[in-house]
Amino acid sequence: MSGRGLIILVAGLFVIGGTLYTTIFQRSETLTTNVVNSYNVEQAKNIANSAANLALSQLKNNSSWRTGYTAVQMGSGYYWVTLKDTVFNGSVCIRVIATGKTNYRTSTEVAYSCTAYVSSGFIPPAVKAAISTNNNIETLGTLTVDGRDHDLNGNLVSNNGTFGIWTTKNFNQRGSSKVGGTFSSTDYSPSRPGSSNVIRTSQTYPGGYPGSPDSALGGPSMGFAEGTLKSMAMSGTNGGQYVTNPALLRYPLSGVTYVELPSGGSWSPANIEGTGILIVHNTAQNAVIRNINFGTFKGLLMADDIDKIHNTIIGAVIGLSPTPPSGNCIGNGSGTVLYSSQVLTSTTATVSGTGGSSNVLAWKE
Numbered sequence: 001m002s003g004r005g006l007i008i009l010v011a012g013l014f015v016i017g018g019t020l021y022t023t024i025f026q027r028s029e030t031l032t033t034n035v036v037n038s039y040n041v042e043q044a045k046n047i048a049n050s051a052a053n054l055a056l057s058q059l060k061n062n063s064s065w066r067t068g069y070t071a072v073q074m075g076s077g078y079y080w081v082t083l084k085d086t087v088f089n090g091s092v093c094i095r096v097i098a099t100g101k102t103n104y105r106t107s108t109e110v111a112y113s114c115t116a117y118v119s120s121g122f123i124p125p126a127v128k129a130a131i132s133t134n135n136n137i138e139t140l141g142t143l144t145v146d147g148r149d150h151d152l153n154g155n156l157v158s159n160n161g162t163f164g165i166w167t168t169k170n171f172n173q174r175g176s177s178k179v180g181g182t183f184s185s186t187d188y189s190p191s192r193p194g195s196s197n198v199i200r201t202s203q204t205y206p207g208g209y210p211g212s213p214d215s216a217l218g219g220p221s222m223g224f225a226e227g228t229l230k231s232m233a234m235s236g237t238n239g240g241q242y243v244t245n246p247a248l249l250r251y252p253l254s255g256v257t258y259v260e261l262p263s264g265g266s267w268s269p270a271n272i273e274g275t276g277i278l279i280v281h282n283t284a285q286n287a288v289i290r291n292i293n294f295g296t297f298k299g300l301l302m303a304d305d306i307d308k309i310h311n312t313i314i315g316a317v318i319g320l321s322p323t324p325p326s327g328n329c330i331g332n333g334s335g336t337v338l339y340s341s342q343v344l345t346s347t348t349a350t351v352s353g354t355g356g357s358s359n360v361l362a363w364k365e
Contacts, residue, residue, distance in 0.1 A: 037110070040102045043077060044112035045365070047100025051079035052116050055096050056360070059083075059118060063349045064238060066094075077102040085346075088117040088361055092345040112365075119359040121345030124300065126209075126216035126318050129166035129181065129200065130339040133319035134209040136169040136328045139177035143309065143331035144190050147181025147198055150340040152298070154314050159185045161339055166200045168209055168322075173199075175332070181339070209322070213258075213279045213302045216318055217348070229279060229351070233258035238276070238350045246270070253278060253297070255350055261287040264325065272297040272311065276347055280304065285321040292335070299347045309335035315343040 051069065058065050069081040080099045087093065096116040103109045126132060130147040139145065149161035161182030165171050173179060173193055180190030181198025188195040210216040214224040233242040233256040240255030246267040249257065253274025259267060260281065266288040272278055273295025280289040280303035290307040298314045305324035306317060310333040317337055319330070331337075 040108070040110040041112060043075075043102045044100040044110045045114075047074050047077045047079050047102070048098045048112045048114045049100075050074065051081050051100060052096055052098035052114055055081045055083065055098060056116065056118065059094065059096075063120070071104075074100070078104045085120070086117075087342070091361060092120050092342045093361055094118045094120050114363065114365045116363050117361040119345070119349075119361050121347060121349035122222075123341060123344050124217045124316075124318075124348065125222075126205075127162075127300070127316045127344065128203070129163035129198075129316075130337050131165055131317045131319070131330065133167045133330075134169070134205075134211075134322045135167070135319060135324055136172070137165065137167050137319070137330055138172040138174060138328045139179070140175040140329060140332035141177060142175070142334045143177040144336045145177070145179045145194075145331075146190050146337065147179075147339045148187045148189075149182065150314060150338045150342075152314075152340065152342050152346065154312070154338050154340070156187075157342075159187055160341065161187065163200050164188075164190070164194055164198045164339075166203055168203050168205060169201065171199060171201050172328070177331070211285060211320055211322075213277075213281055213320070216302055216320065217351075224351075229256050229277065230258050230260070232256045232351060233279075240276070251295075259287070259289075264288075266290050266326075268307075269293045271295045272301070272313075275299050276350065277302070281320065286325050288324070288326050290326060298340075298343050300344060306330050308332055309337060312336045312338070314338045314340045315347065316340075 066083045068083050071078050078101050082097050084095045086095045099113040101111045130145050145164045147162045147164035149157040151157055164179040164181035178190035178192050179194025180188050183197035188198050213229050214226050217224045233240040238255030242258045244260050246259050251273050254276045256277045258279045263284040264286050268290035270289050270292045271294035275298045277299055278301045280287045285304045288305040288307055289303045293310045296312045300315050302318045304321040305326050306319050307326040309331040
């Protein structure tokens with residue numbers, strides 16, 4: 001090979017070698033960048049998921065917590081959490097959005113978000129209708145009992161309700177009282193007489209009708225051993241109160257309000273302005289709440305004997321006694337009882353330990 005040819009060969013090898021080196025270097029740099037990016041994404045994902053679980057744990061301890069977190073450091077990154085009450089697939093729930101970031105406030109910042117929808121309560125098993133009782137029941141006056149579903153403010157939610165009246169005994173609709181409800185996803189407006197589709201009499205409660213507030217919420221299997229609700233009221237959690245004299249109650253009601261009257265005792269007239277779970281009960285099952293003339297109540301009313309509802313109740317009513325001492329008239333004035341699944345689930349969230357993994361309706365990433 002001539003000297004000129006050798007020079008050309010060597011020069012060519014240098015060019016090829018340089019090109020190969022550049023290509024390998026570029027690919028190596030790209031590979032390194034991809035590995036680093038993947039690592040950062042995975043780190044941001046782990047931070048977001050950990051933050052979401054921290055929020056769920058906080059909700060389990062405090063179902064009313066909605067503060068969230070802002071720019072909290074975790075390892076080499078930071079996280080943010082926001083919470084909002086919403087409705088998901090027809091269920092009242094809490095939306096938890098958690099965001100994790102690595103290389104925060106740099107040109108290589110990576111963010112990752114996940115969203116959890118957490119059930120914020122349940123419909124108590126003893127809620128079979130807008131009004132559920134274990135005794136003969138009678139309505140008079142212009143009382144309206146509406147088992148159609150309603151939202152937190154009493155607005156109609158179509159085709160999602162339940163019966164108007166459910167009782168183990170008989171029902172007598174008198175005066176100008178009206179009953180409505182939902183059957184097989186069909187709404188029946190309150191009427192006189194009410195449709196037989198939304199009035200259930202001579203019913204059998206599986207395992208026997210509950211005779212106490214705790215059993216009405218499901219008993220030990222649902223986390224409500226006897227005395228649980230009373231203890232919650234005594235603790236004052238979420239504004240709960242326990243009294244033996246209703247004159248000592250503070251308003252508006254909230255949380256679990258437990259009025260334990262002496263045997264044969266009566267709370268009359270009754271102001272039930274507020275929210276939550278209101279219980280009027282004693283071990284003899286003869287505590288009476290009578291002439292409920294004042295206050296709009298959003299929640300679940302459970303009492304041994306409910307005598308004359310004259311106010312507005314959004315949620316549900318449960319009568320506990322099979323032989324209420326005051327008789328069978330649950331309302332003879334202008335009262336209104338509106339069934340609301342949203343009110344019930346948001347109410348029971350205050351006593352159901354919201355935030356556990358079993359309460360997560362959906363998890364999206």
